[in-house]
Amino acid sequence: MMRPYLSIVATGRNDNHGGNLIHRMQLFVDGIMEQTQKHQLHTELLLVEWNPVKDRPRLSSVLSWPKNHSFCTVRIVEVPNELHRTYVHAENLPLYQMVGKNVGIRRARGEHVLVTNIDILFSEEVFDFIAKRGLNRGNIYRVCRYDVDNALSVDYSQQEKLQFCEDHIIRINDRFGSLNTITNEYYLVFPDDARAQGLMPPFTNACGDFQLMHRDHWFDLRGYAEFDLYSMHLDSLMQYAALATGLREIEISDGGRIYHIEHEAGWSPEAEKSKQLENRLKSGKVNSLSFEQLIVFNGLMGLNQEILLFNQDDWGMGSLVLEDEFIVTAWWDKDESQGYEPAAVDYLPHLICSTEEWLDYADRNYITVLTMNAGTFPEWLGKIADIKRKIEQQKIILFGSGSGYAKFVEPVMKHFKVNNKGLYFVDNDANKVGANVKGVPIRRVEVLLDEDRDHTFIIVCSMYYSQIKRQLIQLGFEENIHFGNGLNNPYLYQLGTNVGKYSFSELRET
Template sequence: MNPYLSIVAASRNDNHGGDLTSRMEVFLRGLYHQLNQYDLPTEIIIVEWNPPADRPRLSAILPKPPANGLVTLRIITVPNEVHTQYKTATHLPLFQMIAKNVGIRRASAPFVLCTNIDLLFSNKLIEFLATKKLQKGAYYRCNRCDIPKEIDYSADVPFLLKFARKNILQRLGKNRFYPNFNGQSKWWYHNLVTLGIVWGIALIKRLAESRMTTTIESADTWACGDFTLMHRDDWEKINGYFELDAYSIHIDSLALFAALGQGIRQKILAPELCTFHISHQSGWELQDPMQKIKFDIQMPMLDWNTAKAACEHMLREQVVLPINRLDWGLKNRELEDTIITT
């Protein structure tokens, strides 16, 4: 069965953030359950980057898909010999965005979703994807809801989703009705009075500011590495994620502005069409200020002011910065590509 959707994520068996194996298992069990429930032909691609030599490979530890053929699991391996060619290889064991490019370039479905391996997807989100109404020329964003790490990993998927809905710690992402206004209070999503007030403020801002300013303010860059979905041709149009020899933060935002600059419009999904992110000790959003300072000092990464200037440049000039080579995503490199079956 030809897949309608390719879901791409990157990982390695290094226990990143603690309980990584459990989070990956929940991620896959959730998708297997929901994709079959809503009858959505999908391939899940996990790019195993620089697998540790002293640990089992992902193919040995991850749950296998159901035998009905509706969902397939592919593991594409980027070996250590490739990883060590990057200057910051000793600081970073995994180049997340380059790994996702590997998956994008090898995806077989028309639509490609780049995401992460510590998420659950709301039923309404999968139900929407299963309608097969995605459009070429648009990129899709959804809210990310952080939930506690103290979940029962052994529980069945319906229980986990119920727990997630009732234990949201914070919501990251913009509201589709007023994306140029950074409002995150839950009351602004569910209370009609405050929704009207905020919508009015956002309208006044749009009328008072230039179209360019409104577009910049409306770009939903919050946690965009967790859910960015577009047609495979549109990923090709922006040359995927920028392949920077650095930590992944802000690189996902650059991709959104590259898309906007190429006329690929933004579609923010309704709040209930969201992802649930299982918190972990290395998650940047939930770190306290001291942890963030230490993290920023240690990691080779892109400064936000630099990233913001690059984003605005690509939007105004309608260009994609010439960072990636023609063979981005290691296109010309033969890599181990394993289909995991039951």
């Protein structure tokens, strides 16, 4: 009995999500069929059809499939509507993406499992890298995602499709942020000084489109956290958890990339589109994991030096027998009996704690993560506290009035009881000057020149620290003496890389 070298797992349904869905999915399928044949890679494509749409054809009949294929088996596992209805947000969230992916991972037979999405094309370099059969245990593999125009035709050859993608790039999502190639705007994922410092933050940006590791690692981690929420940040949570076990993150470069076909419904960093998604979730009263809660789970894995396992042993509906149809059977895979064989028992709760309990746990530990072992920022605040004890007129000024302050600086200031009557913001955005944040006024940057810098400390509350640092130095302020980075917290971009003390073998024994 031959096991495939690679299982590719994705989930979807015939609901036209994002517009022209079947067209995008056909491009995805055709690409895998052609590239596995070209690279002679023993592969199974495992699609999880979640909550099939009533009165619409199944994916097996609406998509075109080759009659025969030498190297790629295609399976479709169905999660029926009656199981979907057991979820809290079933009415307004028709597809639980990460639970669906877990269903596929749980039943995947490949030595290595690549989890992706149904509107992705892979560069030849990605398949060439995998086909060399050099994937190793102990690694999690990632690539950059390139968002491309959706005018791609299924009638193109595979080479023409990939060339079209190269010629019609809309956005490049790399480790540090996302570049809109049309507007030339760069949206940071991590503070801009991370790259300048030579740091390598975990590659969480768009990671749900490509996470590849040995099948055993997926099982040790029990898949993605099966929270009863929209899928936002759950892929990043998996990336942090994998790294916290000691897995090494490998970026497939030298042309290795994936192409994501642009559509209306997905997330993107641009404010307008991100707001559309936020409003859609809010109108349906669907919650998602917040960035702050993600940081807490990541931070606690580092502080406690242990892995957070969110799911029970039956993750991925592992105790259920689900319909599993072989659509295409490769020559090496004529024995269909080697599919996943779960125990025929009742379905158990999939989370160790309820979603509400996990989120409450995160909220209660937020300040702990921001203040314990959190690098230089609490040290600066400690120095400020010392100065305040000696000099009653010590003044704190905040540079940047955006979300960085509310999320990361304000909670820590409250914790350390930093309360200055003369507190104010300065901001480079002229449109904000004259406004206020919770009663704290926003002023233009030039007012800093009127301050007694020897009795002033400026906390930079912006992702663009490197730029602001240069600006403050030009104004005569010295770093770490007159100003510091309020977002210089390792749980924002450092923690997660090889911080765990437990090996996978130790996890299996617990």
